[in-house]
Amino acid sequence: MSLTIHNELFVFCLLFGLMLLLSIVMTILGSEFYTKDVVIRKFSIFDIELAANPLELANIIKGVYMLPPSQSGKTLKAIRGQLFFDFLAMPCAYGSVFLLCKKVAERMDTPLAQQAFMILAWLQLVAWLFDIVENIYLLVKINPDPIMPSRPIYTLYLMMEVVKWGIVLVGVACSVSAICYFWLSGHYSPGSVPYIIIVIVEVILFLAVLIFIPKKNILDENQ
Amino acid sequence: MAVGNTPLSVDDFINNSSVKECMARLSAEFKSRPFIVSDVLDDKGCQYANLVQKGGGVLGIALVGYTYILEEMGIRFIRLAGTSAGAINTALMTVIGRKEEAKSIRVLDEICKLNFFNLVDGHPAARWLIKNFITEQDFTAKVKKWITGILLTLALLFAADFVFLGLQHALPGISVVTKAFFIFTGFFLLLLSILIAYIATLLKRLKNSGYGINPGDYFYDWIKQQLLANGVKTVSDLNAKAEAPIPGLHLRVPNDEGLIGLKGDVTFIASELVTQNKIQFPAMCNLFRREEDIDTLQPAGFIRASMSIPVFFESYFINDIPCKENAIKDEWQKLGEKDPPTTARFVDGGILSNFPINLFYNPRVITPRLPSLGIDLDDTKPDNASKHSESWSIGGYFYRMFNTIRFYYDKDFLIKNAFFKKGIGTIHLPDFNWLNFFLTDADKIKMFVLGAQAATDFLIKFNWNDYKNDRNEMRKQLLKEQTPGMPMPSKILTTT
Numbered sequence: 001m002s003l004t005i006h007n008e009l010f011v012f013c014l015l016f017g018l019m020l021l022l023s024i025v026m027t028i029l030g031s032e033f034y035t036k037d038v039v040i041r042k043f044s045i046f047d048i049e050l051a052a053n054p055l056e057l058a059n060i061i062k063g064v065y066m067l068p069p070s071q072s073g074k075t076l077k078a079i080r081g082q083l084f085f086d087f088l089a090m091p092c093a094y095g096s097v098f099l100l101c102k103k104v105a106e107r108m109d110t111p112l113a114q115q116a117f118m119i120l121a122w123l124q125l126v127a128w129l130f131d132i133v134e135n136i137y138l139l140v141k142i143n144p145d146p147i148m149p150s151r152p153i154y155t156l157y158l159m160m161e162v163v164k165w166g167i168v169l170v171g172v173a174c175s176v177s178a179i180c181y182f183w184l185s186g187h188y189s190p191g192s193v194p195y196i197i198i199v200i201v202e203v204i205l206f207l208a209v210l211i212f213i214p215k216k217n218i219l220d221e222n223q
Numbered sequence: 224m225a226v227g228n229t230p231l232s233v234d235d236f237i238n239n240s241s242v243k244e245c246m247a248r249l250s251a252e253f254k255s256r257p258f259i260v261s262d263v264l265d266d267k268g269c270q271y272a273n274l275v276q277k278g279g280g281v282l283g284i285a286l287v288g289y290t291y292i293l294e295e296m297g298i299r300f301i302r303l304a305g306t307s308a309g310a311i312n313t314a315l316m317t318v319i320g321r322k323e324e325a326k327s328i329r330v331l332d333e334i335c336k337l338n339f340f341n342l343v344d345g346h347p348a349a350r351w352l353i354k355n356f357i358t359e360q361d362f363t364a365k366v367k368k369w370i371t372g373i374l375l376t377l378a379l380l381f382a383a384d385f386v387f388l389g390l391q392h393a394l395p396g397i398s399v400v401t402k403a404f405f406i407f408t409g410f411f412l413l414l415l416s417i418l419i420a421y422i423a424t425l426l427k428r429l430k431n432s433g434y435g436i437n438p439g440d441y442f443y444d445w446i447k448q449q450l451l452a453n454g455v456k457t458v459s460d461l462n463a464k465a466e467a468p469i470p471g472l473h474l475r476v477p478n479d480e481g482l483i484g485l486k487g488d489v490t491f492i493a494s495e496l497v498t499q500n501k502i503q504f505p506a507m508c509n510l511f512r513r514e515e516d517i518d519t520l521q522p523a524g525f526i527r528a529s530m531s532i533p534v535f536f537e538s539y540f541i542n543d544i545p546c547k548e549n550a551i552k553d554e555w556q557k558l559g560e561k562d563p564p565t566t567a568r569f570v571d572g573g574i575l576s577n578f579p580i581n582l583f584y585n586p587r588v589i590t591p592r593l594p595s596l597g598i599d600l601d602d603t604k605p606d607n608a609s610k611h612s613e614s615w616s617i618g619g620y621f622y623r624m625f626n627t628i629r630f631y632y633d634k635d636f637l638i639k640n641a642f643f644k645k646g647i648g649t650i651h652l653p654d655f656n657w658l659n660f661f662l663t664d665a666d667k668i669k670m671f672v673l674g675a676q677a678a679t680d681f682l683i684k685f686n687w688n689d690y691k692n693d694r695n696e697m698r699k700q701l702l703k704e705q706t707p708g709m710p711m712p713s714k715i716l717t718t719t
Contacts, residue, residue: 037438038542039540039566041431041433042431052346053347108402109398113399169413169417170410170413173409173410173413174409174410176409177405177409178405178406180409181388181402181405181406
């Protein structure tokens with residue numbers, strides 16, 4: 001399957017930058033994630049995305065509703081907000097990895113490597129689909145009395161999570177490794193250097209903003 | 224013995240040949256002499272005692288073996304106390320049936336139905352690690368090998384990248400190999416990053432959960448269910464069960480005290496970390512709730528608090544203590560606490576008093592009417608290598624310090640009141656790890672048998688008249704030491 005995108009590197013920088021921007025928003029929302037399991041505790045989106053078992057997921061969600069009303073409202077809004085923002089971040093994230101794999105495939109000199117990277121690129125669509133299903137599943141679960149899924153359903157859900165993360169991370173790791181090779185061996189076009197600089201600047205700005213985001217902690221106020 | 228996947232049954236324990244042998248030994252022993260362990264009897268001839276059970280994780284199965292023999296010999300219990308695993312057995316013996324009934328078989332039945340591994344209800348990775356560290360002796364060595372292997376692979380991959388990248392200037396044909404090595408390196412770094420991120424997440428979870436690997440929810444639900452099934456829903460129900468009158472209670476020989484004060488109760492020991500106190504549940508409930516609100520506390524929580532092995536289980540919390548109220552303040556004041564907390568945080572009572580036999584010490588008693596029996600659990604190895612202090616690792620050094628602090632409170636009482644040792648039977652369990660929740664059925668039966676054998680040895684040696692005489696002697700000695708106008712000597716001051 002072939003797809004022509006004009007000025008792919010520019011589109012990549014744009015998508016990557018947008019993804020980082022949305023990640024900042026989601027990090028800010030994540031600072032409101034609290035649950036009550038006897039005492040108030042902090043949690044992250046990964047704790048519900050990758051809960052060890054259905055009971056743990058149900059306990060976290062139930063615990064959010066057991067928080068003092070003002071905090072409960074904030075946390076629910078933040079979780080839903082993060083999941084909705086995640087829908088926006090998905091095309092940016094999977095699109096970036098897709099373009100990265102596609103660019104690497106184009107520079108590979110053996111058909112096998114080219115095909116492997118193109119498969120990795122198109123697999124990002126599968127990861128995107130799984131991510132959509134996961135977010136809808138979690139949005140449905142957010143209610144005061146979440147119905148616990150059966151073990152097989154939950155195992156299926158976890159497998160979907162593993163496959164999703166597997167596809168994305170393998171795509172990133174292989175592409176970045178290949179790019180490092182091209183850079184060190186001098187097999188790159190000089191025209192791509194400004195885009196590399198843009199990506200580096202975006203990452204630095206992202207990290208700087210993360211450092212300056214105020215750390216909220218309601219635990220001291222409530223215990 | 225259970226075969227294959229058949230779950231264990233009570234018969235597997237009590238019909239074990241060694242347990243039968245214990246009963247036969249006792250029958251033979253007491254054919255020629257009367258079996259007397261107490262002066263307090265009921266109308267069915269059962270003899271009464273107080274009982275303290277020591278904490279010790281899964282070694283608690285041995286406690287059931289011990290109490291089984293005592294009950295088979297017609298001994299029943301008025302006051303019960305325990306810490307951790309001892310608290311679990313104590314709770315079940317309190318709530319099951321009536322005081323004059325034998326309980327151990329029913330306790331055993333509940334234990335047979337319980338899958339111990341379910342108590343380890345933490346993250347699957349934590350469960351896996353705990354299982355391997357406890358059941359595989361050389362697991363630490365394996366982990367070291369894995370870490371070495373990972374670092375070595377990483378070093379080799381980097382070296383290969385370096386070498387092949389340099390060589391391809393001279394041999395352009397090997398660029399395919401170079402690319403492959405670069406991708407392998409990236410892939411390996413990815414796996415390593417996932418592993419590190421996963422460990423970091425687990426550590427963060429540990430922090431967020433109050434430094435407890437397992438939530439302890441499974442145990443809490445299980446013990447709550449046990450209490451409910453026996454009609455104990457509230458603290459008042461628990462107290463009513465513990466204090467239930469025994470029909471036909473009478474004394475074998477006259478005693479100045481008569482039957483005064485022979486009232487049942489139950490005590491679970493927990494350690495409270497916010498105010499750094501030893502808490503006796505349910506007696507000290509008024510620290511956490513007003514008298515009229517006492518039933519808002521959950522009795523299952525007391526046992527959960529008592530068995531919260533630090534780090535292994537999450538702490539147990541009691542929230543919303545009405546600390547501004549005078550009644551609550553007054554209770555805390557008795558413990559020297561001027562500023563009561565709003566939340567109390569409990570860990571295993573064993574860190575302060577794992578064998579709380581001092582609870583049953585009453586300095587006013589002149590001649591005891593019934594003995595205070597204790598069940599001690601001893602898992603030290605016969606060739607205790609940890610006694611060679613020069614070979615301790617830093618971990619071993621801190622472990623010994625921690626143990627010295629946690630054991631000395633109870634040890635000090637027994638040193639100063641050595642007479643109490645007469646009522647204590649020790650179950651030696653050197654082959655078992657107290658945290659091994661992955662016991663085989665054979666292990667469970669073996670522990671039960673060891674408990675039964677320890678009880679048999681204890682009963683054969685126990686002499687009620689000697690116990691009473693020694694108790695009298697101890698009191699005389701104390702009175703001799705006591706100077707008029709001076710407070711009671713330190714022996715008494717150390718008791719509750």
